[in-house]
Amino acid sequence: MTETLTQIxxxxxxxxxxxxxxxxxxKGMGAIFAVLYLSPTALxxxxxxxxxGLTKGAVSTEVRTLARMGLVxxxxxxxxxxxxxxxxxxxYAAIRSILQERQNSEFDRAVRSVKETLTALEANWVEDEEWxxxxxxxxxxxxxxxxxxxxxxxxxxLESLGLSNVTKILSVLK
Amino acid sequence: MTETLTQIxxxxxxxxxxxxxxxxxxKGMGAIFAVLYLSPTALxxxxxxxxxGLTKGAVSTEVRTLARMGLVxxxxxxxxxxxxxxxxxxxYAAIRSILQERQNSEFDRAVRSVKETLTALEANWVEDEEWxxxxxxxxxxxxxxxxxxxxxxxxxxLESLGLSNVTKILSVLK
DNA sequence: TTGTATGTTTAGTAAATACTAAACGAAATA
DNA sequence: TATTTCGTTTAGTATTTACTAAACATACAA
Numbered sequence: 001m002t003e004t005l006t007q008i009x010x011x012x013x014x015x016x017x018x019x020x021x022x023x024x025x026x027k028g029m030g031a032i033f034a035v036l037y038l039s040p041t042a043l044x045x046x047x048x049x050x051x052x053g054l055t056k057g058a059v060s061t062e063v064r065t066l067a068r069m070g071l072v073x074x075x076x077x078x079x080x081x082x083x084x085x086x087x088x089x090x091x092y093a094a095i096r097s098i099l100q101e102r103q104n105s106e107f108d109r110a111v112r113s114v115k116e117t118l119t120a121l122e123a124n125w126v127e128d129e130e131w132x133x134x135x136x137x138x139x140x141x142x143x144x145x146x147x148x149x150x151x152x153x154x155x156x157x158l159e160s161l162g163l164s165n166v167t168k169i170l171s172v173l174k
Numbered sequence: 175m176t177e178t179l180t181q182i183x184x185x186x187x188x189x190x191x192x193x194x195x196x197x198x199x200x201k202g203m204g205a206i207f208a209v210l211y212l213s214p215t216a217l218x219x220x221x222x223x224x225x226x227g228l229t230k231g232a233v234s235t236e237v238r239t240l241a242r243m244g245l246v247x248x249x250x251x252x253x254x255x256x257x258x259x260x261x262x263x264x265x266y267a268a269i270r271s272i273l274q275e276r277q278n279s280e281f282d283r284a285v286r287s288v289k290e291t292l293t294a295l296e297a298n299w300v301e302d303e304e305w306x307x308x309x310x311x312x313x314x315x316x317x318x319x320x321x322x323x324x325x326x327x328x329x330x331x332l333e334s335l336g337l338s339n340v341t342k343i344l345s346v347l348k
Numbered sequence: 349t350t351g352t353a354t355g356t357t358t359a360g361t362a363a364a365t366a367c368t369a370a371a372c373g374a375a376a377t378a
Numbered sequence: 379t380a381t382t383t384c385g386t387t388t389a390g391t392a393t394t395t396a397c398t399a400a401a402c403a404t405a406c407a408a
Binding site: 028056058 | 397400
Binding site for chain 1: 177179182183185186188189190192193196197198211212214263265279280281283284285287288290291294295298300304305307308311312314315318325329
């Protein structure tokens with residue numbers, strides 16, 4: 001039984017939608033990326049609307065956040081008022097861009113609040129068993145977050161080596 | 175101005191709730207982990223209820239998923255029918271456990287669907303420009319997912335070295 | 349100027365999710 | 379057996395979030 005290409009594309013789009021949802025993004029975002037990713041040519045907003053079944057409004061806002069994350073690129077053609085969109089194919093670049101974007105995100109604000117807890121504990125120090133306990137715990141968590149952060153940055157910096165090469169290197173370390 | 179310890183704890187709990195929410199978990203889960211993490215002693219379900227302000231039902235289900243992820247541990251005391259909970263403090267162990275749990279998750283099902291797209295394309299091969307284009311793209315994405323997966327596994331395997339040491343090693347690689 | 353083609357914003361709806369309240373079950377104790 | 383003490387399940391509610399439909403803004407064209 002022969003599946004048609006459009007059917008295969010549809011399945012793929014469905015898959016990416018799921019993945020998007022899993023990471024806490026709207027599934028529409030996954031779908032938009034998928035149709036761009038599978039298109040040999042840049043697509044206009046209306047073409048995306050047509051292929052995803054979403055409305056203009058939804059595509060307009062979601063494509064913008066995708067662009068901010070560096071996962072799609074907006075371009076124009078001379079003598080054509082439409083915007084055209086293409087998918088980023090260098091995923092490492094995309095990851096780097098997402099991590100940068102992340103700096104100003106809700107997540108980092110929250111992580112900073114852990115740091116603030118720590119300084120609050122230091123500032124109002126009380127020689128007390130529980131106080132000490134809490135301090136140690138908060139500090140450990142803070143260090144963990146820092147470690148993850150530096151690890152991510154280190155991996156990103158090595159992007160030029162290729163992710164799989166980095167993996168190979170790590171594999172022999174032990 | 176001196177902040178009281180309970181106030182600091184509250185702020186910390188608030189912070190972890192945000193982080194939890196950011197990663198797509200209920201904010202209650204973050205709160206539960208926080209109160210356990212800051213408690214020198216194991217807490218019963220009702221004590222968690224009291225400190226988080228959630229209901230027994232919510233705590234019951236959420237503490238269970240935390241346990242499944244390896245972020246908290248359930249224990250009992252002899253001659254006491256209550257369950258007691260403590261927070262995992264070895265975050266590397268927790269990450270490993272979460273990644274294992276992930277194997278059966280919705281995420282992996284979705285990632286597998288990319289692989290399936292690939293085999294569908296191979297199975298119904300048509301010598302056609304677009305077909306070829308789509309195939310290359312899907313393949314590239316699949317390889318990227320694989321790379322991320324092996325990298326994660328490699329890092330996890332090195333957990334014994336300590337995360338910050340791994341980071342240091344990566345830093346000199348370039 | 350008016351009309352047309354585009355993208356954006358907004359106000360409201362639908363759908364998903366976290367959470368509550370309360371019934372239930374099970375196990376120990378009286 | 380009845381009662382108490384715990385955890386779980388369930389049915390419903392509230393909240394959040396994604397999305398739609400339509401008004402709006404802008405720029406160009408006639």
